Amino acid sequence: MDALSNKDYYCKKHFCFGMTHTLISTIAILILGLSSCSKRVPTFVEVAPIIYKNCSGCHRPGQAGTMSLLTYSDCKKYAHTILYTTQSRFMPPWPADHNYVHFIDEKYLTEEEIKIIADWAEGGAPMGDSAAIPPVPDFPKGSELANPDxxxxxxxxxxxxxxxxxxxxxxxxxxxxxxxxxxxxxxxxxxxxxxxxxxxxxxxxxxxxxxxxxxxxxxxxxxxxxxxxxxxxxxxxxxxxxxxxxxxxxxxxxxxxxxxxxxxxxxxxxxxxxxxxxxxxxxxxxxxxxxxxxxxxxxxxxxxxxxxxxPTREIQLGTLGISPIVPPLVIPPGKISTYKTNAVVPVDISLLTINPHMHLLGKSFWAYAIAPNGDSIRIVKIPKWDFRWQYNYTYPKPLIIPAGSTIYVEGVFDNTDKNPNNPFFPPRTVREPIGGNMKTTDEMFQLIMTYLPYKKGDENIDLAKNK
Ligand code: HEC
Known part of the structure; x- marks a missing residue:
């Protein structure tokens, strides 16, 4: 914003200066002044597709986002909050590391997209040619998927x-x-x-x-x-x-x-x-x-x-799952502790969707497999766990994990008073309850996997092609 106000000031100053001098210098300075001001501010024509693709799915009536981000006037009203939340990468929420593994419907803004939004917001959030604004996508009502039957x-x-x-x-x-x-x-x-x-x-x-x-x-x-x-x-x-x-x-x-x-x-x-x-x-x-x-x-x-x-099958590692957590999930207060769990895959599987799960003390989550030939297979990495965003992550194509592979899962839990989500102050021992209800203030450490027994050609299935 500072950059913009400096530039505004600079342009205005040149303009006034020009007015008091000869015609030629006025014109020269005007041209100079205009060209220095002419870094074109992106308009909503360029911003709209970024918002529709990455934001409007949640920011529309009936969905989780606080306000609607569908029209030009919606977005103009919140231009500065949109700028801050995208620059800080608070929005769109996508905790998985997109450099580690890609998933379908990935919500992630490139540096360039963040800059377009920033330049637009700082440049007064102009609309541009209203006829050129792409139409609001036809989002299904009451669903994130499609219009239900x-x-x-x-x-x-x-x-x-x-x-x-x-x-x-x-x-x-x-x-x-x-x-x-x-x-x-x-x-x-x-x-x-x-x-x-x-x-x-x-x-x-x-x-x-x-x-x-x-x-x-x-x-x-x-x-x-x-x-x-x-x-x-x-x-x-x-x-x-x-x-x-x-x-x-x-x-x-x-x-x-x-x-x-x-x-x-x-x-x-x-x-x-x-x-x-x-x-x-x-x-x-x-x-x-x-x-x-x-x-x-x-x-x-x-x-x-x-x-x-x-039909798909589901299996889970960790809490309530097929593999024990080592050490058992009893998280001492005042410490950051790491827990692991692993399981061997008995047959070739085509992994479709995963759902990593922890509660409020979760700090990071990492899963990968090591195949019998020593290859490592990336499953997911969540560098900064956030309880609010526990997606079902679906691979673009089934992830083939051959028989005999071991799946390793590592979870880090922050039970210090530095963790702003810690439900207890001062921190106290938190564990997974044995039987009974899982309160939010208890902990869990789970990797839930939806998969198919492998069939030849599964590696080529486009899982996004689901309409
Ligand atoms: C997965 C759903 C989802 C997506 C995608 C999403 N948002 Fe949000 N957004 C939310 C929710 C839920 C909140 C309320 C968050 C909270 O209170 O913790 C929110 C809050 C916000 C806020 C308000 C923050 C505040 O301080 O009140 C802004 C601004 C925002 N989102 C902008 C965006 C923009 C811009 C995008 C796309 C680049 C986007 N969001 C994508 C769900 C989403």
């Missing part, structure tokens, strides 16, 4: 203002006219400030088996007071009348702060649904609030007429 609302939930974290289990039955195939299920949190995580599963009822009408009842169980409740299908009124259990499909939709759903190319992922189904939100976790609030979350369903040929 069906929306299933969860029963609204009142979050008491008792300043305690809440854990609930919710059953949301839904019926379809016919058996069909679901390509993707997206969970959209209603209360983005308080809803911290959700693990969603699906129950699919056989058309030929009867079950009491009970399955139709949505319900909400407060797990805080009833954590010991058996999660058996019987207690959840999810059994057939003959006592057998319907089909349970795990992890059809999950949510963490900043994460979004995924649609893979046709034939990857997807589920078969019948006429009667239920979504089982086995855990919704809300942060504490002192003011009563409501949550009305919902699911977007995307159908396909293609039978799912390659």
């Amino acid at each position: 069906m929306v299933i609302a969860c029963p609204p939930f009142k979050i008491k203002g008792d300043n305690r974290e809440k854990f609930i289990m919710v059953k949301v039955p839904f019926e379809l006219p016919n058996d069909t195939f679901i390509r993707s299920i997206e969970f959209v949190p209603g209360n983005k400030k308080l809803l911290h995580h959700m693990n969603g599963h699906m129950i699919v009822f056989d058309n030929n088996k009867s079950s009491k009408d009970l399955y139709r009842q949505p319900f909400i169980i407060d797990r805080d007071t009833a954590y010991e409740i058996s999660e058996s299908a019987h207690n959840l009124n999810l059994l057939y009348d003959d006592g057998t259990t319907p089909l349970f499909i795990g992890s059809v939709a999950n949510y963490l702060p900043g994460s979004s759903g995924i649609i893979y190319p046709e034939n990857i992922g997807g589920y078969t649904a019948h006429k009667r189904n239920a979504l089982l939100l086995r855990d919704i976790h809300y942060g504490a609030t002192t003011v009563e609030q409501w949550d009305s979350s919902y699911f977007n369903i995307f159908f396909t007429d293609k039978k799912p040929l390659r």
Whole structure:
């Protein structure tokens, strides 16, 4: 900004100076003055595509961003905040190191883009030729993915203002006219400030088996007071009348702060649904609030007429996963400590999406694999962990990890009073709870991986080609 005001001053001064002299020198100085002022200020015509691609997805009605950044007037109003937040790289949030591995929908501004925004904001945020401003992209409503074929609302939930974290289990039955195939299920949190995580599963009822009408009842169980409740299908009124259990499909939709759903190319992922189904939100976790609030979350369903040929699989390392954390995740106060976990991949896999997970003490996260031939395979590096942005990172093409490779994960936790996110002051020992609910103030260290058993040619699949 200083640079600009100096230049303004400089140009004005030359202009006045010129007026008091001969015609020739006036013209000369005018030309000089004009050319020195003529470093062209970018207009919104150049800024708009950067904003649409990197910002508007979140900064539009119904999404997480604080304000809308869709139109020229939106952006002009916030020009200076946009300048500061992009220059400091606070926005767009992208914690993964893009020099280490690329993912699809990467949100990252180049130095050049940051400069265009800065020059535009400092130059008075001009609009330019309104006819040349590219049209606002046609963002889907109520979804980060696409316009849904069906929306299933969860029963609204009142979050008491008792300043305690809440854990609930919710059953949301839904019926379809016919058996069909679901390509993707997206969970959209209603209360983005308080809803911290959700693990969603699906129950699919056989058309030929009867079950009491009970399955139709949505319900909400407060797990805080009833954590010991058996999660058996019987207690959840999810059994057939003959006592057998319907089909349970795990992890059809999950949510963490900043994460979004995924649609893979046709034939990857997807589920078969019948006429009667239920979504089982086995855990919704809300942060504490002192003011009563409501949550009305919902699911977007995307159908396909293609039978799912390659259902995805999910596995996790670390907390609640297949591999122990070394040393056990007990984080001493006043220290920065490193924890590791590793696992051998028994068969060739095509890794599609990863989700690194830690809580408030997380400082950095790093995962890679070493193949049997000694090659190292980069999985993800997050130099500066941020609890708010826990994306599902999807590779541009499946990342092939050959059988016999070892996946190594390293997490650093900052339990000092220098960590502004430390929930305890003074710091105290923080650990992963054994059983029971995972509070935000507990810690976790997890690498969740969505993958397929490898098939020849997987390395060439374009995972961004999913429309
Ligand atoms: C993944 C979603 C997402 C993307 C992408 C994103 N933002 Fe944001 N933005 C947010 C959220 C959420 C907040 C509120 C953050 C908070 O309060 O911690 C925010 C806050 C802001 C703020 C307000 C900061 C303040 O001090 O109040 C500005 C300005 C901003 N974003 C600009 C941008 C710009 C410019 C881009 C693109 C270059 C962008 N954002 C991309 C989600 C996003």
